[in-house]
Amino acid sequence: MRHGKKINHLGRTASHRKAMLSNMASSLILHKRLSTTVAKAKALRKYVEPLLTKSKNDTTHSRRTVFAYLQNKESVKELFDEVSSKIAGRPGGYTRILKTGYRLGDNAEMCVIELVDYNEDMLTSAAAATTGAKKTRRRSSGKKKDEASATETKAAATESKDEAKDAE
Known part of the structure; x- marks a missing residue:
């Protein structure tokens, strides 16, 4: 031991x-x-x-x-x-x-x-990887994505309703 x-x-x-x-x-x-x-x-x-x-x-x-x-x-x-x-x-x-x-x-x-x-070598590969979308480090990103997509769909639905009212 x-x-x-x-x-x-x-x-x-x-x-x-x-x-x-x-x-x-x-x-x-x-x-x-x-x-x-x-x-x-x-x-x-x-x-x-x-x-x-x-x-x-x-x-x-x-x-x-x-x-x-x-x-x-x-x-x-x-x-x-x-x-x-x-x-x-x-x-x-x-x-x-x-x-x-x-x-x-x-x-x-x-x-x-x-x-x-x-x-x-590692710095250039890391720089190439970070030029893409910025990623945040979170442990439980599943909840955040689900909540974010739900709020986006609600916002899109209200916008489509507003546009429909404006068209009338």
Whole structure:
């Protein structure tokens, strides 16, 4: 049973795990995409998403806090200058994990973790999909459609009655 096990230790000591996640987060910020195992990607997502959220508020304190995690000046500069402006309107979910198959040597499940706003292929397909009718996200849209169609038919019936009276 895994009672109380909040984090995946990834078979490493605490210092090794901290250093590995810091390096992976820096690489993800600098290169926008990273190929790794699924377990490491899920651990990295928990590590890097709060840093991305903190980068939206560009203050000296938030820069120092992020630097304490990343330990890389170039990645901190990239994060606060370019990445934060792209993710400013997004409320969360800054990374995407795409599974790519299994590694030949040990059959570990591999994936690509990437920053969502930097995948041009997905952005162009999403833009093409949104050019159509605007869709709203609702859970129980069946009731709304039935009520809307009922009110439309009532309105159409009253209009036809009014037109008939005007014709007389």
